[in-house]
Amino acid sequence: MVRLFGPLVGLFFAVALLWSFGNGAYNAVTQPSPPTAEALFHKHPKEVAFSFDGAFGTFDKAQLQRGFKVYQEVCSNCHSLKQVAFRDLTQLGYNEAEVKAIAKNWGNKAQTFDPKTGDRGDRPNLPSDHFPPVYYAGQGNPPDLSLVAKSRHGGAQYIHSLLTGYTDQVGYKNGQGQELLKMFPDAKTPDGLYFNPYFANLNLAMPQPLTSDGQVTYSDGKAATVDQMALDVSAFLTWTAEPKLDKRKQTGWPVLGFLLAATVLAYLAKRNVWADKH
Amino acid sequence: MSFPWANEYKPTNPLMQWVDDRLPLPRFVYNAVGAGYPVPRNLNYMWNFGILAGFALVLQIVTGVVLAMHYAANAGVAFDSVEHIMRDVNWGWMLRYGHANGASMFFIVVYTHIFRGFFYSSYKAPREMIWLLGVVIFLLMMATAFMGYVLPWGQMSFWGAKVITGLFSAIPLVGTPLQQWLLGGFAPDNAALNRFFSLHFLLPFVILGVIILHVWALHIPGSSNPTGVEVKQESDTVPFHPYYTAKDGFGLGIFLMVYCALVFFAPNLLGHPDNYIPANPLSTPAHIVPEWYFWPFYAILRAFTSDFLFIPAKLMGVLAMFSAILVWFFLPWLDTSPVRSGHYRPLFRKFFYLLVVDVLVLGYCGGAPAAEPYVMISQIAAMYYFLHFLVILPVVSSIETPQPLPFSITEAVLGKDEHATLAPATPAVA
Numbered sequence A: 001m002v003r004l005f006g007p008l009v010g011l012f013f014a015v016a017l018l019w020s021f022g023n024g025a026y027n028a029v030t031q032p033s034p035p036t037a038e039a040l041f042h043k044h045p046k047e048v049a050f051s052f053d054g055a056f057g058t059f060d061k062a063q064l065q066r067g068f069k070v071y072q073e074v075c076s077n078c079h080s081l082k083q084v085a086f087r088d089l090t091q092l093g094y095n096e097a098e099v100k101a102i103a104k105n106w107g108n109k110a111q112t113f114d115p116k117t118g119d120r121g122d123r124p125n126l127p128s129d130h131f132p133p134v135y136y137a138g139q140g141n142p143p144d145l146s147l148v149a150k151s152r153h154g155g156a157q158y159i160h161s162l163l164t165g166y167t168d169q170v171g172y173k174n175g176q177g178q179e180l181l182k183m184f185p186d187a188k189t190p191d192g193l194y195f196n197p198y199f200a201n202l203n204l205a206m207p208q209p210l211t212s213d214g215q216v217t218y219s220d221g222k223a224a225t226v227d228q229m230a231l232d233v234s235a236f237l238t239w240t241a242e243p244k245l246d247k248r249k250q251t252g253w254p255v256l257g258f259l260l261a262a263t264v265l266a267y268l269a270k271r272n273v274w275a276d277k278h
Numbered sequence B: 001m002s003f004p005w006a007n008e009y010k011p012t013n014p015l016m017q018w019v020d021d022r023l024p025l026p027r028f029v030y031n032a033v034g035a036g037y038p039v040p041r042n043l044n045y046m047w048n049f050g051i052l053a054g055f056a057l058v059l060q061i062v063t064g065v066v067l068a069m070h071y072a073a074n075a076g077v078a079f080d081s082v083e084h085i086m087r088d089v090n091w092g093w094m095l096r097y098g099h100a101n102g103a104s105m106f107f108i109v110v111y112t113h114i115f116r117g118f119f120y121s122s123y124k125a126p127r128e129m130i131w132l133l134g135v136v137i138f139l140l141m142m143a144t145a146f147m148g149y150v151l152p153w154g155q156m157s158f159w160g161a162k163v164i165t166g167l168f169s170a171i172p173l174v175g176t177p178l179q180q181w182l183l184g185g186f187a188p189d190n191a192a193l194n195r196f197f198s199l200h201f202l203l204p205f206v207i208l209g210v211i212i213l214h215v216w217a218l219h220i221p222g223s224s225n226p227t228g229v230e231v232k233q234e235s236d237t238v239p240f241h242p243y244y245t246a247k248d249g250f251g252l253g254i255f256l257m258v259y260c261a262l263v264f265f266a267p268n269l270l271g272h273p274d275n276y277i278p279a280n281p282l283s284t285p286a287h288i289v290p291e292w293y294f295w296p297f298y299a300i301l302r303a304f305t306s307d308f309l310f311i312p313a314k315l316m317g318v319l320a321m322f323s324a325i326l327v328w329f330f331l332p333w334l335d336t337s338p339v340r341s342g343h344y345r346p347l348f349r350k351f352f353y354l355l356v357v358d359v360l361v362l363g364y365c366g367g368a369p370a371a372e373p374y375v376m377i378s379q380i381a382a383m384y385y386f387l388h389f390l391v392i393l394p395v396v397s398s399i400e401t402p403q404p405l406p407f408s409i410t411e412a413v414l415g416k417d418e419h420a421t422l423a424p425a426t427p428a429v430a
Ligand code: HEM
Pocket: B046, B047, B048, B049, B050, B051, B052, B053, B054, B055, B057, B110, B113, B114, B117, B122, B123, B127, B130, B131, B133, B134, B135, B136, B137, B138, B207, B211, B214, B215, B218, B222, B223, B224, B225, B328
């Protein structure tokens, strides 16, 4: 039975696949689909090094503090950070009084609701509060940034490239020297969007947020160039996405070391047990 | 059943004696994974993977039960509750990364275990039942993993659930009502999330039950071995303990090192970034892809792009995807060669390696966007997949001349076996 029906079933699927394949090949020849503007002009993130790269990398707290400042002064106008609580900032090296002050002075206040009177209001944030919601009236929907470093291919490198990658669309050429608007005149950036070849479909609703050197005043003396601010805020957003990164790697090394030793012992034990059987 | 020369359990400790007289559990363990279970002496490292699969299951159950203490299966808070585990629960990040990467390790191990079975034809008589139960385990694992991936309620969770439950709508007439009944709604939502959580908690214990049957069935004939020649005499075997406990201990060490390297240094390597975006029914991701271990089957699903003999392409894809696994059930009867081990089957061996490459190609295409050339490559690869099991294997088994087998396991290991000279006239059969 099996040997009779088996091959028939196999041939049935094979012929059906051949039929799909034939149709696909025919379509590919008769109506070849031309490459899209995204396929030809989208850029991969720039290679930049971060202190937390690799198996030994750790966060640079001074950089995270600078990045937080960029978030606070620029990005927080449009983007929320709802997975993070103010008290988490102690991990960046702020002491409790500083965290209390940051929470208290935060522009967006915590919402309150009095169930007796039905009144809604607000109050200053407390260290135990998460960063408050942000309401944005402009074009597009700014995503919550808590996890953005983990939810995009390229992580911190991508954010850095996105922030520094705004450029003029007119005359824009890719690595092969092809000019975007010559090849795809219809791909002109629509009103209210901005051209950025690092963004998946080349046009996004976020206006260039970091525009001039010194836009944020750093208190540690580091020169606040656009590139530096972009690097710092990308590092900060990596921390918001993976606050346990340092602890994870610190735990990993002793665990691996222990396992290595145990495995070597297990190997020797195995050799010993098997000595007379080979 | 066991071999007549198996060691008998003779407790020396009076406490064990006392327990054994009243509940022979110590005896049971001794005969199952102790010195009372004779095992072929020539098993190679491919035979480590069954134990490793069992270990991976325990790992999943332990991490999973603790995760469930902190997780909330409600569409409004599921995503945030996972982030709460990652950020606020003590060692929560380790539990969650451990569970997610544990699933990947489980599949790596089980795929190796299954391909070991393909190469050594472990499915052949008298081990058909072990094999059939194994395929049942694999199907249950896929269902469990699929539902587990829905729980964090990220973009891929939601859209994966939508695509996979949407497959049921390909069934004529009852398809759409069936899909809605399964989901408890028109699209994945709270009802679906809750039942997936319930089933995701339940199924690993069902798997555990089927594993007990799997190992029970294994203990009837005992393990096969790399020569495929059955055990004939005491010198062919060694007691499971200490020989294979020692070998499995070493294998477990390697497994744990790979696993911990993933958990502590590359925990998101095998995951998709989109699942860190909360589920949004209004925004379809650019590429909906399942977890890597489903990719070969996902490629087969998507390879059917044209209707065939009035059967809609989608239905063909669904039938083919399920058949791709169901065909394994029939392997013991499709491969009729009397020789088990691929080491002695030159023609079979070539096709086996072709199958390995084929499945890797399918896997690659399944993870790639549904565009050319990947679709055409997966069509060719899927074609080979079905032809391999259903046409090539039966033909190869009937036309191939196998190479001569060793007389016994002892001879294969030591190069000589004095019993071989005592029984010369009849050629050894597997
Ligand atoms: C949860 C997953 C599984 C667990 C825990 C498990 C466990 C085991 C164990 C402990 C053994 C004995 C050691 C060994 O031969 O490696 C074994 C043997 C075996 N398993 Fe599995 N297994 C699982 C899944 C599967 C699947 C999915 C298949 C096939 C589709 C399968 C097929 C077999 C076969 C044929 C044998 C006998 C091999 C021989 O004796 O040579 N198993 N399994």
